[in-house]
Amino acid sequence: MTEPEIAAFDFSGLRATFVNCTLKRSPETSNTQGLVDISAAIMRKHGVEVDVIRAVDHDLATGVYLDMTEHGWERDEWPTLFARILDSDxxxxxxxxxxxxxxxITKQVIERLYAGSSMTNAAGQYVYYGKVGGAIITGNEDGIKHCAMNILYSLQHIGYSIPPAADAGWIGEAGPGPSYLDPGSGGPENEFTQRNTTFMTWNLMHLAALLKRAGGFPVGGNQRTEWDAGARFDYPNPEYR
Known part of the structure; x- marks a missing residue:
């Protein structure tokens, strides 16, 4: 596919949210943000509306309920962030x-996402059905695949669809070496990271667009509301075995 053909892709109408789970509060430099910015730039170039949240900048309570102020916490900004995430494809x-x-912070965000996983959408499916998930990892120690597996498993478990090659990352030399954005780290020039970040970004857009055009994830055998009403979607009745 030529560059003009690539440029012709228009994913207008899609919305993406990146949640940066760095431990560094703004305005401190986040190496993770450096890789987020690349993916976000590709999306914006093709019409995707992008929202970026640095979770540590917000007062997030710990727990697995949507609003932890109902469970003893004084403050909790998660309900506001959750609404932004839920509005995203x-x-x-x-x-x-x-x-x-x-x-x-990554673990905390996943726990808070889990808090909403029992909600249902208009079709009676779990609320994250029809949405697409991916993972970006940075560091200067081994663990990209391990960390990405944990994130992607968690996202699909609560209802997100995961496209091929849905993770990207960069790690420098093992040990206390340079981080992604440090001068001379080689991170921004690393072709493996460039390729994986690009492929992840495009695959997220493609799958999100496919699901959007289809009106969401196909309905059939996966509606919690119907199950609760007594439907069993061909699950064998032991009485008739």
Missing amino acids: ILVIAGPIWLGDNSS
């Missing part, structure tokens, strides 16, 4: 590696 969870695993 694409969600990318981005974060650093610490001790070979996702950051504490």
Whole structure:
């Protein structure tokens, strides 16, 4: 496909939210944000409306309920952030590696997403059905695939659809070496990271557009509201075995 053909793609009408789970509050430089910016720029170039949330800048309570002020916490900004995420067709969870695993903020965001997973959409499916998820990981220690697996498993478990090659990341030399945006790190010039970030971004847009055109994820055998009403969608009745 030629560059003009690529340029002709228009994903207007799609909305993407990137949640940066860095431990650094604004305006401190976030290496994870450096990789988020690349993916977001590609999306914006093709008409996607992009929202970026740095979770640590917000007063998020710990817990697995949508509004933790109803469960003893004084403040909780999650309901506002949740509304922004729910309004999006694409969600990318981005974060650093610490001790070979996702950051504490990444874990917290996933727990708060889980809090909404029992909600249903207009079709009676779980509320994240028809939405697409991806992962971005940065760090200077091993663990990109481990961290991405955790994020992508969690997202699909609560209802997100995951396209091929839905993760991207960069790690420098193992140990206390340079981070992605540090001068001379080689991160922005790394072709493997460039390719994976680009492919992830395009695959997220393609799948989100397919689902949007289809009116969401296909309905049939997956409606919680119908199950609760007694439907069993061909699940075998033990009485007739």
